[in-house]
Amino acid sequence: MPLLKTARMVIQHCSRSFYVLFITTLIPSVALSENICVDQYCLEARLALTTQEQEKGLQGVAHLADNEGMLFVFNPPRPVCMWMKDVPIDLEVVFFDENGRLMAVRQMKAQTENTHCAPSKVAWALEVNPGWFEKKRLTKGAKLQFN
Template identity: 45%
Template sequence: MHTTTLSRSLGAALALVAAAWCGSALAEMGRLELTAGFHRIEAEVAYTDPDRQQGLMNRRSMAANQGMLFVFPFPARHCMWMKNTLLPLSVAFLDEQGRIINIRDMQPQTENSHCADKDARFALEMNQGWFAQRGLKAGLTLGGIERAPAPR
């Protein structure tokens, strides 16, 4: 009886450690380091429908080199809007290789559509002006995009 109780306790403890480790690993999977030239970007990754729908809504601030990468299930002329989004943002639409197609500035709490000029597979939202302040324009390919998770 004592061995069974000990085994159960040990099993429960191992399950808790495994759950904590998996939770930590999953949290890490939610971020991706990208590069734009020599600029480093720490991007949260929205690759599920609920995450893409939530986006950066209701956030009050975002660090200078942080952003959100939206991974779409298929290339299309995707559009973004700013309903319930409190931060002024710039969005770069990217093709399948991570090359910037176009960049649009977006004002907080508006419902205007900001769309890709051509079929895009990704969109990267950063604080408004981030791309312009660094001289980053259409045609630049972002590094690290190949590590983006598959969309769900």
Template identity: 35%
Template structure:
């Protein structure tokens, strides 16, 4: 439903996301255990070890730099995230979309590549950026409430001069 609306002229999806998206999977208090999941706190493993089919790439701008992202806007997509991928192209990433703003938590179980994560509030402002090492279960909680999380190759934000407070142009 959301992917089709990206192409509609004049559609301001940022404001509409909270109204149209299903439940969220952030790692909330009381859910942090060995069964809590990577990439947004959904159920831990698919059991297949298979790489999910890549989603449609959507253009965004971060600090004036155009990137292309896969959108993970439902529970299954957020659960899978970038797990089992062996690489991520330059200036490509994954944008996780949640139905409401709150503290989000991610980990890197079954994620093979080092990533940076930028947590973004409902206005599109980056509120936190963290580095995440592959195949770990350390939880990376957002420093402030966020509605979006953008994963890019590790070092991408620093190399491109992107900092907390910068805006994402959706």
């Protein structure tokens, strides 16, 4: 009897594993998000971790709520330039150094291929609605934090 019980457990485990594998192949890429703050102001940021996610960015996104953005993660930190090809909304991009300190804010117009570059190596770039940082009076040196 214990052998039969063990066999059932193995079959159940394999069935669950197959189901999880099957579901993950149907959904090839689920956008991860993280609650982040810059000083005391928080928002929900979609994460762009891979080169593919970073190249796509917010292409095709027609609206961002006031408390939404996209955080590009660069590990190791490196020189970064952003552009707005196929992005239908204006955005601002904010560059952070390896210590999470705000280095620069750049305004970006929808559907353009102009490059917007960081002044030096970047660990994170955050895209948000235009004016988000100005409305909150966040300036150079503000600190990026993860909750």
